[in-house]
Amino acid sequence: MELSPREHGPISIRIVRPRDARTLQNELMENRAWLRPWEATSPDGPTSFDMRLGVKRLLQQYRDGLGVPFVMEHAGEVAGQLNVWGIARGSLASATIGYWVSKRFAGRNITPTAVAMATDVCFFELGLHRMEICIRPENAASLRVVEKLGFRYEGLRRRFIHIDGDWRDHYAFALVREEVPEGVLRRWVNGAAPQDAAVIPPADRISG
Template identity: 55%
Template sequence: MVELAPTLNFRDVTVRPIRLRDAREVERLLLENRGWLERWEASLPAIPGPLVTQFSVRQAIRNLLANARQGLGMPYLVEYRGRVVGQLSVSGITGGSLNSASLGYWIVEEVAGHGIIPTAVALVTDYFFLTRGLHRMEICIRPENGPSLRVVQKLAFRYEGRRYRYIHIDGDWRDHECFALVAEEVPDGVLARWQHTVNTPAD
């Protein structure tokens, strides 16, 4: 099988391509973290309830991989110290004069707030900017989702405004705050900039 996405590492965090055989583990994590994740899960307007209960995780992974083979997305799992703790997907990859993509993620409650997702987002964004030549990466987050907002704040993604009733989430159309970076803003990479900020003493 051709590896559609590279494996990326920094310290205890690994971001690796998702595989069909990961379906059982991903489903277990989603079910165990239902109360933590449910209100942020995508839904369909015509069908009540979150998508994870409507379609099998196995089929969802098949769809992500098919999308990746068409060059439209890149799906990853996030591991911490060798254990799967979340998922990250790049979607809507568009070349040409737009040369942009969107990024989304989730993590289990047990390890949220430990810098794992910011590291994963930085690794993947750097790969797309520095290796794939992408120009712009966008992350859209519900204004009520404090933990996800802290990720883009840590990485200094630039706020671009609110998108009204943008995505169907948890049974209704929800507003999202839009954040983005372009490659010129981080010539040395997102991870390097964040680590420099973390390691620079405050005045």
């Protein structure tokens, strides 16, 4: 299924293209210090970094129906990536969202807008039922994204993903389609997202 770009004001998402590889690699290299604490790593040791190959793999997963690789743009300029991964069909009908944004674009509501649009695509174009975002307790900026959009806190996952050289704890947040019949973006823009859905109970809180 070919997905059309989505946009809201100056912010848009579209499927990644092979020619984006150079731009994305440059952004990642220029933002190494900014992104390193949140980047997935391999428990087997360092791996080579080849964005052309990475984009090729993402597009193959897209063709196979296993993921949706978006580029986030601001006023037509690449600002980061948003990947829908781990798509499960059938009785589960779910997927997970991951993303990164360049430091120079931080603070412009690019990530929450892109997450909202991508979630709407998954619910209303791809027919998925549940979308999940997992966030390190130390990542205050990403926690603010799920707070803004009203993603519901679902629990603490101990040593869940290998990030920045070790297995890291993550908080899990999710939405199901019935919670947002009007769409995630419209609910947020209309100021109707619940303000306390993403609140982490004291028993699960880990200081960042």
